[in-house]
Amino acid sequence: MTDENHLLEEMLQEDANLTDKQKKILVAATEMFAEKGFAATSTNEIAKKAGVAEGTIFRHYKTKKDLLLSIVTPMMVKMLGPVIIKDLNKVLDKDFEYFEDFVWAMIKNRQEFLDKNLKVVQIFLQEIPFHHELREQFIEHIGKKVVSRIIQIVEHYQAKGQIVKLPATTVIRLTASTIMGYFAAKYIIDPKWNDDEEIDQMIHFLKKGLIPDE
Amino acid sequence: MTDENHLLEEMLQEDANLTDKQKKILVAATEMFAEKGFAATSTNEIAKKAGVAEGTIFRHYKTKKDLLLSIVTPMMVKMLGPVIIKDLNKVLDKDFEYFEDFVWAMIKNRQEFLDKNLKVVQIFLQEIPFHHELREQFIEHIGKKVVSRIIQIVEHYQAKGQIVKLPATTVIRLTASTIMGYFAAKYIIDPKWNDDEEIDQMIHFLKKGLIPDE
Amino acid sequence: MTDENHLLEEMLQEDANLTDKQKKILVAATEMFAEKGFAATSTNEIAKKAGVAEGTIFRHYKTKKDLLLSIVTPMMVKMLGPVIIKDLNKVLDKDFEYFEDFVWAMIKNRQEFLDKNLKVVQIFLQEIPFHHELREQFIEHIGKKVVSRIIQIVEHYQAKGQIVKLPATTVIRLTASTIMGYFAAKYIIDPKWNDDEEIDQMIHFLKKGLIPDE
Amino acid sequence: MTDENHLLEEMLQEDANLTDKQKKILVAATEMFAEKGFAATSTNEIAKKAGVAEGTIFRHYKTKKDLLLSIVTPMMVKMLGPVIIKDLNKVLDKDFEYFEDFVWAMIKNRQEFLDKNLKVVQIFLQEIPFHHELREQFIEHIGKKVVSRIIQIVEHYQAKGQIVKLPATTVIRLTASTIMGYFAAKYIIDPKWNDDEEIDQMIHFLKKGLIPDE
DNA sequence: AATGAATGAGTCTTCATTCAT
DNA sequence: TATGAATGAAGACTCATTCAT
Numbered sequence: 001m002t003d004e005n006h007l008l009e010e011m012l013q014e015d016a017n018l019t020d021k022q023k024k025i026l027v028a029a030t031e032m033f034a035e036k037g038f039a040a041t042s043t044n045e046i047a048k049k050a051g052v053a054e055g056t057i058f059r060h061y062k063t064k065k066d067l068l069l070s071i072v073t074p075m076m077v078k079m080l081g082p083v084i085i086k087d088l089n090k091v092l093d094k095d096f097e098y099f100e101d102f103v104w105a106m107i108k109n110r111q112e113f114l115d116k117n118l119k120v121v122q123i124f125l126q127e128i129p130f131h132h133e134l135r136e137q138f139i140e141h142i143g144k145k146v147v148s149r150i151i152q153i154v155e156h157y158q159a160k161g162q163i164v165k166l167p168a169t170t171v172i173r174l175t176a177s178t179i180m181g182y183f184a185a186k187y188i189i190d191p192k193w194n195d196d197e198e199i200d201q202m203i204h205f206l207k208k209g210l211i212p213d214e
Numbered sequence: 215m216t217d218e219n220h221l222l223e224e225m226l227q228e229d230a231n232l233t234d235k236q237k238k239i240l241v242a243a244t245e246m247f248a249e250k251g252f253a254a255t256s257t258n259e260i261a262k263k264a265g266v267a268e269g270t271i272f273r274h275y276k277t278k279k280d281l282l283l284s285i286v287t288p289m290m291v292k293m294l295g296p297v298i299i300k301d302l303n304k305v306l307d308k309d310f311e312y313f314e315d316f317v318w319a320m321i322k323n324r325q326e327f328l329d330k331n332l333k334v335v336q337i338f339l340q341e342i343p344f345h346h347e348l349r350e351q352f353i354e355h356i357g358k359k360v361v362s363r364i365i366q367i368v369e370h371y372q373a374k375g376q377i378v379k380l381p382a383t384t385v386i387r388l389t390a391s392t393i394m395g396y397f398a399a400k401y402i403i404d405p406k407w408n409d410d411e412e413i414d415q416m417i418h419f420l421k422k423g424l425i426p427d428e
Numbered sequence: 429m430t431d432e433n434h435l436l437e438e439m440l441q442e443d444a445n446l447t448d449k450q451k452k453i454l455v456a457a458t459e460m461f462a463e464k465g466f467a468a469t470s471t472n473e474i475a476k477k478a479g480v481a482e483g484t485i486f487r488h489y490k491t492k493k494d495l496l497l498s499i500v501t502p503m504m505v506k507m508l509g510p511v512i513i514k515d516l517n518k519v520l521d522k523d524f525e526y527f528e529d530f531v532w533a534m535i536k537n538r539q540e541f542l543d544k545n546l547k548v549v550q551i552f553l554q555e556i557p558f559h560h561e562l563r564e565q566f567i568e569h570i571g572k573k574v575v576s577r578i579i580q581i582v583e584h585y586q587a588k589g590q591i592v593k594l595p596a597t598t599v600i601r602l603t604a605s606t607i608m609g610y611f612a613a614k615y616i617i618d619p620k621w622n623d624d625e626e627i628d629q630m631i632h633f634l635k636k637g638l639i640p641d642e
Numbered sequence: 643m644t645d646e647n648h649l650l651e652e653m654l655q656e657d658a659n660l661t662d663k664q665k666k667i668l669v670a671a672t673e674m675f676a677e678k679g680f681a682a683t684s685t686n687e688i689a690k691k692a693g694v695a696e697g698t699i700f701r702h703y704k705t706k707k708d709l710l711l712s713i714v715t716p717m718m719v720k721m722l723g724p725v726i727i728k729d730l731n732k733v734l735d736k737d738f739e740y741f742e743d744f745v746w747a748m749i750k751n752r753q754e755f756l757d758k759n760l761k762v763v764q765i766f767l768q769e770i771p772f773h774h775e776l777r778e779q780f781i782e783h784i785g786k787k788v789v790s791r792i793i794q795i796v797e798h799y800q801a802k803g804q805i806v807k808l809p810a811t812t813v814i815r816l817t818a819s820t821i822m823g824y825f826a827a828k829y830i831i832d833p834k835w836n837d838d839e840e841i842d843q844m845i846h847f848l849k850k851g852l853i854p855d856e
Numbered sequence: 857a858a859t860g861a862a863t864g865a866g867t868c869t870t871c872a873t874t875c876a877t
Numbered sequence: 878t879a880t881g882a883a884t885g886a887a888g889a890c891t892c893a894t895t896c897a898t
Contacts, residue, residue: 036344037251037253037343037344039251039253039254040253040344122343126340126343126344129251129336129340130250130251130254130340166415170412170415173395173396173399174392174395174416174419176395177391177392177394177395177396177398178388178391178392178395180391180395181387181388181390181391181392181394181395182387182391184391185387198384201380201384202388205388205423205424206423208422208423208424208425209419209420209422209423209424210419210422210423211422
């Protein structure tokens, strides 16, 4: 049982609607889907690992795919978290006067999210090419909202003259690529590795790269 | 039959060692593995799509996994291509006086590679989490060689004072993230989309971000 | 459904641990293995004959070979039966004063065993050349015990001066060959044939053949 | 390549009608059928072991079963050998005055036959339960002739007052069981083991056991 | 709510056999 | 005569799912 799972468990325990067996099923399925992939994991294996009867899985989740969605969907909803903020500009002005402060907070926040949801995010990334529901759910319920919110933010800092006046989507792409590249390296090399200097260098790179021309 | 497959076919035709049926099997398997994933594709489906008997697959590839590796391994080898250059520094000095020229050439070259090998690269990325052979093969035969070569290149431009003196691996990560982020966006949104202005902006961003401090 | 199978069924019914389907599978498999041999019998055929789904076989027996062993192993254990007697010499003195009495009892007892287990013994004999587990199981758990016990018995009658003082193993071989030759003839010609006169002649032959010289 | 196979090969070489490849096929098939059984041996394995293409087998033998019969049938014919003697009684009187001499000669002759044909005899015994052609061929062409001839012989010695006047088939059964029991023990324990004393004891046993009563 | 035996379609793979070369 | 690629039926075994208990 790894660190991430302790956190997963905590989250499950918060949800009063879940029976004990149900939680065990979700934990076992998460573990296996992450390790072997959805298609290569059998319900039999999940049942054994969860210590329940195979029938019990299907009492709670109509199909195997249902089980997958029950794992991935709530995580997607939680992805929304940090951008659902009312009166955004006020927050930005007060808490993050500079773009780099905002980026730094974003990185820290997503880092925490990833630490808590590593396995589920992994499943999400691994399975998204094969399940259009996942893709649509993500675009419709998450992607659009997040993007439109972040566009606002970028334009906020552009208006303040802090960053270059490229199209907001381009700025987002450049920033997101840099951050996600850092996370990818981190989780591939060593998920526990945590290097604030590395983050500082990255932010410095972003700041310089996005500085207005002239 | 899409564009990419025409190219795949061309490549297959060059290989005189492959029977006609074998080529059909490879084309069909590539198509299906990319679309549904390795584990969710049945050999029966592949046989039908290839217009051969199921037994024929196993005459040429001992197992289904063998078939996967027969598709992915040659592509990995071809990934080495652009970095196997003798007398590298001479090439750099003559052809790419500035770091930005090198990056631009790199992008164009990888773009071409991706256009030709899109499906196989897709399979590779989708399956790498589940097949340690793939991971090991990649690291051992490709990863190490490519990285060590690119480290040389980065240090070459650092020595010339063109880019910041961060650790070479950090420079590589920042650059690669930016480029791969661009490719990811491009292939998710529209594989045919080809925007040289976007590339110029990206290179400009990289140049500014990596400029030596002071 | 033949006579022997009625007896097989009886035995199965005694075993409370077996489900109804499991019994049907064992009966069907026994029938087919005896008739066509293990390798030439398909699990599909067994399932059909047993009136169960093919998957049901594999729920109870992990592999086809497992099924074979589940049929043959219990029979081997029952072969031990007649020689596991405490205080053997007392029994011999009281019940079988003469070697010929002992042989006669042995023949009758084994006859009964064969009548009850004909098919399984047949499978055992047919498959023993191809399955080393069978061979090893037989030698280790049955062969050694039986032989060492029978050596005692032979030496008992040799000590009483009733039979010739050849090596015990030689005496056993000569006796066993004669008896098994009789059984072989009986079951090849007509399993139901039961000729007490033939047995008497055989015992007379053995008695004369093994009489001490001088 | 064992001793027996050298002999098998010799026999094959005598047969001018067999091509080189055909001989290789027969040798390989004999080896494998003996070891794994007919049903569990694939034509692919045979082809590989023989160093020929799979198609070549089917050019010479219409079916796999054909191949089996081509191995076993000639051996059956050779079993007839020692009993196809004209003017039998003359031979018996001259060469084998006593029943025990005849039995001794028989044992030696069959021993030789077995040494030369061990693998094929093994195949024959292993496969006879599953192939009625084998059974019928054996009974019709071999069994009947051999039995009727040996009945004559037994009656010859009974007429001379040397052996007990039981039915000839009973005498044959008792004698054959004893001899075959010896062979069985010999080949199971060690095919090379050759103990003339053991044979003498066996013949002594038979002589005593079959001595006329009174 | 939970079980686990039962299912039969489906899995990957092997088979004996054919046939164009 | 010999080959070996090709076949498709059949092989052992696994799967997600159902249902009586």
